[in-house]
Amino acid sequence: MQKRTVLFILISDYADWEPALLAAGLKWGYGLWSNDYEVKTVSICEGSVTSIGGFTVMPDYTVDNVPEEFAAIILVGGTNWHGEEAEKVLPLVKKAVSKKAIVGAICDASLFLAKNGFLNDISHTFIDVSVLTNETKGIYFGEKYFENKQSVRGGNIITAKPTGYVEFARDVLLALNVASENKINTFYTICKTGDCSVLFEPPAN
């Protein structure tokens, strides 16, 4: 079976911890499920991207040359979703939405979606609803769909708080049917409780 591709969009000073559990879940599976997904990183321009923690990544693509086929795009949060770099991601988001791919956005990447009108009629979250309202005047009016949770799925769009990296990983893995709900919930429980003993005897289904 051809592997399905998930594209991780990295803007300079992206938040190291936000894509980490999800990427490993897609490409590796924590010994809980087999790996049917390819993880590919995408930058805005040619050249490397450095995380807010100082890791320098060589992306696989730029936003201008991503493959036609992909199962999801993941907009990784960070401190630069407000400027010109971020604007260059917009065509890829529109393409993903139109082809009904999963769109994951964590931290300030969720604000970016709000600013571009994607969160007006679907359930979503963010660090604080008042920030969404104040920074997106005239564009965002989705307050009634806001849920104060770590991660929220609304249709094909999953948004999360910066602290919601475990829930975000779980919700994207579930949305992509990467493994059974039972196995994905086992991964989630291990992360939240720190109890690794289940890894020595993983669930059969």
Added chain:
Amino acid sequence: MQKRTVLFILISDYADWEPALLAAGLKWGYGLWSNDYEVKTVSICEGSVTSIGGFTVMPDYTVDNVPEEFAAIILVGGTNWHGEEAEKVLPLVKKAVSKKAIVGAICDASLFLAKNGFLNDISHTFIDVSVLTNETKGIYFGEKYFENKQSVRGGNIITAKPTGYVEFARDVLLALNVASENKINTFYTICKTGDCSVLFEPPAN
């Protein structure tokens, strides 16, 4: 003030989530403290290193050309701490121990320390003490110092389970006096509870 350097040792298929919160805490500070640390990545050989989640990193150094001065080395876990690549890290670990730098090791990197005799007389942890005992016959005899916790500091060495990435980050940040105990505990509480509200009103000290 000259920034102090922390070296993150990356072996192929390193675990994306294990260094992430710590690196961002050292280089950025989560809006809770100012950044006095440089994060530098270190590989075994020239060229890139790819994480288990599929992120390709261009390291700043190899183990053969790291700077003389550093405050800590962080051995990032993964699936390849058993082979030849790992052996090449040993001289740097010995150097760090002899100069009383902080040595952090998470996941299988802790097993690597046990296999090389570093955990026989200090408090430490790992995913399971029986694995330590069974895989290090004749070398490891530190069972009485084993603690079944997410992260444990013993002298200048901090070991952690793969699920202990938040506690590991906290313990290394504390060991390096990156910020006040109060601020570092605030970071820890935000990660564990998901309550970001404190970020809008961080502690003064």
